[in-house]
Amino acid sequence: MNMKEVVLRLENVYKTYHSGEVETRALRGITLEIYKGSFLSIVGPSGSGKSTLLNIMGLLDFPEKGKVFIEDKDITTLDLDELAKIRGKKIGFVFQQFNLIQHLTILENVTLPMLFQNVSEIEAQKRAKELLRMVGLEEKVLRRPYQLSGGEQQRVAIARALANDPSIILADEPTGNLDSKTGKMIMEIFKHLHQDKKRTIVVVTHDSYIASYGEQKIIIQDGRIISNHQTRKEYIS
Amino acid sequence: MKITLLLKIALKNLRTRRLRSWLTILGIVIGVFLVITLLSLSEGVKENINHQLRSLGKDIIFVMPGEESNLFASMVAGSKLEEEDVKIVERNKGVDNIVPMTYGGGVMRYKGEAKQVFLVGLPIKKSLEILKEYHGWDLKCGDWPDPFKREIIVGSQIEKDLFKNDIKVGESASINGVKVRIVGILNSLGSKRDDSAVYVDENLYWQITGTRTKEPNMLLVKVKDGYDPDKVAQKIKQDLEERTKRRRGSEKGKVMVLTSEKMGDIAENILGTIQAAIIAFASISILVGGIGIMNTMFTSVRERIREIGIMKAIGATNNTISLIFLLEAGMIGLIGGIGGTVFGISFAKIIEIYFRNHPTFHLKAYLSWKIILFGLIFSFILGCLSGYLPARSAAKLRATEALRRFE
């Protein structure tokens, strides 16, 4: 595995929120490289800027200052349509709230990102079924999200994140709405994706146990990285 | 993303909010229904009148008092031509035959029952040829009246509908107190007014109404073969105007001279204006339907903010998002349009069938592919237009905001 291939790079990224009089400096100079095949945990207390960072990494939001590169492409030069295309193709999101579309079936939810990339409907469905089988939901493809448990919904979300075979998977507190047993099960899926499928994964969490699944851990506080170190693999299991 | 897929998504969304979708669609259905019904019926009326006027043939000229620009008002005003006018028309080389028509109200008494009737006086014997050829005159039973006896014929509606006792040929009656004999009944002439009239020879008309001066309400002029009706009409008009000028100070108004073709044009014009007004009013209800769509779509965008955020996060472009909402609004419009068209056509047809059994008034619902296509395309575009602003507001939502709002 070529560990030195950079999938995503942030260069001195700043982000400030303005709401009325109040200014929140959510990110203050983040520089970060994510290598292909790595599993990164980002930890930090609530309000430290983790979600903001993840959104910028996932092209959902723009830095106020600094640069973002995806596979060496500077995304600050792209227009909204190009961003949407790259986001759909290269990034796979997993959210704390699962964020499935409630009135679509599980299968349709997983199919949709591929349709946005102009994959044919037949092909997209075929792949969606494979992915759902991988997360153990092949029996429930025609159910709707509200008919599933939280753990199952998150598995659907993971399948959806993998739909377009993205370069990187970004998970924001993926276990935040789950009990610890189910959370562990979800983390096992990420571990499997990383170890066996060589996926690049970033997980944001405030839970240090969940963070321990990563092979690299970044601690963020008040919008700054205060620690960045490699954890040893043996740590995990 | 392919448009068929977007359509599928849009339809799915509509089905998710079924009741609201149907109610919004209903708003469009009502509007389109109104427009289609009124359009097809008024077009039918137009065709009908047009047909009647044009069937008169090209070589007939109407001469009557009044002004062209005010045709209908002049027709009901009841003013009369002067005897001198009639003579001027008679003198024209291009004129083959003239039917002076005089009309007004009268009271007819039949078997002890008195009723108001429309009384028409004309030189029946002399005009019979023209009346048969151009006006569709034909006897259902009986004979044509003898101008020297007090004989009358009646329109087909009078026969059965007017009096308690059916009219029978040979029976006697009285009009304005003058004793007459009914000698014939006409076949339907295709208009209610003509069919519910009583026809008498002009001499008898003067007697009944007690007028001395023979001033007809209008002249039906047949142009000689080989003469151009337009030119003849023009010449008649010129001569009549010259006379008016010579009699300076006269209170008498203008006289119009119209070929049947011109008459058709004018009628068509007037009906067209009326039609346009009707459609304009009906369109207001469509507009209201459009506002309904806009309202529904704005509500829908607000409810689906999270969904929009999700779609953006998984790679939907702004265009895709706005297309989904646009198509949704367009579908509401189109489905409403289809519904309205179907109901509109059915209703117009029902009215047509109702009038089919009516003895005199024939109303054909006029339905063309143009009207239907117009209805459908119009309502789809209306939907899209109404959906434009909501769709744009959906597309402009920032993904992070959209996802965050529910955290």
Ligand SMILES: Nc1ncnc2c1ncn2[C@@H]1O[C@H](COP(=O)(O)OP(=O)(O)O)[C@@H](O)[C@H]1O
């Ligand atoms: N859209 C926003 N408008 C204003 N302030 C925001 C917005 N998003 C985040 N913030 C603020 O920025 C800081 C970082 O937020 P966030 O990145 O969500 O932190 P975390 O995910 O680590 O809890 C917080 O103080 C939060 O209140």
Ligand SMILES: [Mg+2]
């Ligand atoms: Mg967060």
